[in-house]
Amino acid sequence: xxxxFEDVVIFGSGLSAKxxxxxxxxxxxSFKLIxxxxxxxxxxxxxxxxxxSVASKKMLKTLGVNIKTEAVTKMIVIExxxxxxxxxSRLSFDKELVDEDIAYIAEHSVIxxxxxxxxxxxxxxxxKEKVTKIQKxxxxxxxxxxxxxxxxxxxxxxTEVLDRDLQNIYNVKYNFFxxxxxAISATLRHSKSHKGYAFQFFQKNGPLALLPMSNKRGxxxxxxxxxxxxxxxxxxxxxxxxxxxxxxxxxxxxxxKISISKGPSSFVLKKLSGxxxxxxxxxxxxxxxxxxHPMAGQAWNQSxxDIAYIAxxxxxxxxxxxxxFQCPSISLFNKKRKIETEALxxxxxxxxxxxxxxTSLAKGLRRNIMKLADNYQPLxxxxxxxxxxxxxxxxxLLNGSKPGSNII
Numbered sequence: 206x207x208x209x210f211e212d213v214v215i216f217g218s219g220l221s222a223k224x225x226x227x228x229x230x231x232x233x234x235s236f237k238l239i240x241x242x243x244x245x246x247x248x249x250x251x252x253x254x255x256x257x258s259v260a261s262k263k264m265l266k267t268l269g270v271n272i273k274t275e276a277v278t279k280m281i282v283i284e285x286x287x288x289x290x291x292x293x294s295r296l297s298f299d300k301e302l303v304d305e306d307i308a309y310i311a312e313h314s315v316i317x318x319x320x321x322x323x324x325x326x327x328x329x330x331x332x333k334e335k336v337t338k339i340q341k342x343x344x345x346x347x348x349x350x351x352x353x354x355x356x357x358x359x360x361x362x363x364t365e366v367l368d369r370d371l372q373n374i375y376n377v378k379y380n381f382f383x384x385x386x387x388a389i390s391a392t393l394r395h396s397k398s399h400k401g402y403a404f405q406f407f408q409k410n411g412p413l414a415l416l417p418m419s420n421k422r423g424x425x426x427x428x429x430x431x432x433x434x435x436x437x438x439x440x441x442x443x444x445x446x447x448x449x450x451x452x453x454x455x456x457x458x459x460x461x462k463i464s465i466s467k468g469p470s471s472f473v474l475k476k477l478s479g480x481x482x483x484x485x486x487x488x489x490x491x492x493x494x495x496x497x498h499p500m501a502g503q504a505w506n507q508s509x510x511d512i513a514y515i516a517x518x519x520x521x522x523x524x525x526x527x528x529x530f531q532c533p534s535i536s537l538f539n540k541k542r543k544i545e546t547e548a549l550x551x552x553x554x555x556x557x558x559x560x561x562x563x564t565s566l567a568k569g570l571r572r573n574i575m576k577l578a579d580n581y582q583p584l585x586x587x588x589x590x591x592x593x594x595x596x597x598x599x600x601x602l603l604n605g606s607k608p609g610s611n612i613i
Contacts, residue, residue: 210357211235214348216371217364218242220313221491221508223320225362226330227268228512232519232608237356239332239348251313252468253390254416254428256403256502260594261509262309263605265319272319274309275419278401284560284571287406287413287455294575302582303589307403308502310416310428312392332356339374344528346486360529361486362515363493364508375484381496382476384557386411387438388499389431391468393452394424396461404459405500407560407571410434412500415459427460430499435473442469474498478550482539483530488515495546498553503592507546513600513608514538520601520609534600 212234215225222238229236257265257274265272278300286292300306334350339361341347348356367377388411399417406413411432418426429452433441442448445465452463477496482489491508518534521527529535559567578584594603601608 209237209355210345211237212358213237213360213362214239214346214356214358215362215364216240216367217491217493219365219492220317220320220505221364221512223317223324223326224265224268224270224509225364225490225512225515226326227270227320227324228516228519228602228608230324231268232516232523234519236330237332237358238326238330239334239336241333241335251317252392252470253313253430254310254392254418255313255316255505256416257309257311258503258506258592258594259305259308260599260603261506263594264509264513264602267602267605267607269323270319272309272311272316273419274311275417276306276401277308277310277403277417278306280307280403280405282405282407282575284407284575287408290408294572296575296579298585298589302585303593305593307589308592310403310418312418312428336371339371341486360488362488362490364491365493367493375487377480377484377489379477380479384474384476384498384554385435386432386474386498386557387435387471388474389429389433389438389442389448389469389471391429391448391470392418392466393427393429393460393463394466395427395463396425397459398425399427399460409561409563410437411557411561413455414499414502415456416502425460426466429469430502432474432499438471442471445469476550476554478547482511482542483535486530488535488538490515494542495550497550498557500553500557501549501592503549506594507549510545510594510600510603511538511542513602514542516602516608517600520607524609 213229213236215222215236215238218240226236226238280298282296284293298307334352336348337351338349339346345357345359346361401417403417404415414430416428418428420426441451448469449463449465456463475496480489480494482494490511497504514534514537518529518532521532521534522529559571601610
């Protein structure tokens, strides 16, 4: 049996797995990326766009990943306000309040290509074989593949939901909660300028978000994330024309005449929390750790925040001569991220539920929340700071600094 020793073994095929690989390489560590996808292939033609927080963009730039984005200069949250429906409450976040842009919007495929240009994975760094067994041997984890090859690693990092066999190995139980909603994503071309404004409209069946995108060939573009009851989705996306007609009826006051440039695609919305960030020599980040409603646009930002803690821990391990799992940043990651994650997911779930309710109590509650947030500046600043990368102390990469650079 052939044996290989690696500092880190990373599981996954998406953006988070690639960023974690880049962090490991920049730290001078040997690593392997175990994936079931063709990493060297052309990035997928994903219809989604991602909202990058200010801290996430700093982190990516520090890692050498420069992405063409569109800055969000104002975020406007509205209850109602689509089509003939009156505006019932309104909340706005302006860049002047914090003296920086609110967020940055980029297509998923653009982000992936930008990461790939920097990462340039070698064939020897990628493993596409199925894992048959993982077992602890002292401070190492032994990974056995179905081709009889064996890897030993100081740390295993999962970035995506574990398959059934791996769940059994790590005693992980995924309990997904379905919201009964499905999100439609598409790229829209429209006649009016978006002016760098992002809109989130709260409707009875779910929020509809319009996110500004970079202009191409003189045309105006925005990204659509429309959450609806799952039962209504098939009729909405039965044809491109049907979806375009619906969007023109609802959103023409904001975007003018609308046509669909890319998409649509749809995905069922689920919630997942309560998974441990550490288990038996393994770290769980991103989709391996949580799933949340897209309402706040925070999913990948949270994944990057996970990775930033691990990046600090890798630097601490090297500089302080500690085992990775004994490093201060790993302890913070294990405790702080659980609190932050649970708070965020539950807050989003609560907001989603009160906007779907027609009771007088729910109506009064959501309008009072909007009014308070819009008029009370300290609360608005807290929300902006949390969305920009965390209201509390942040790991180094999220501040645009090298990992572990605050270690003496």
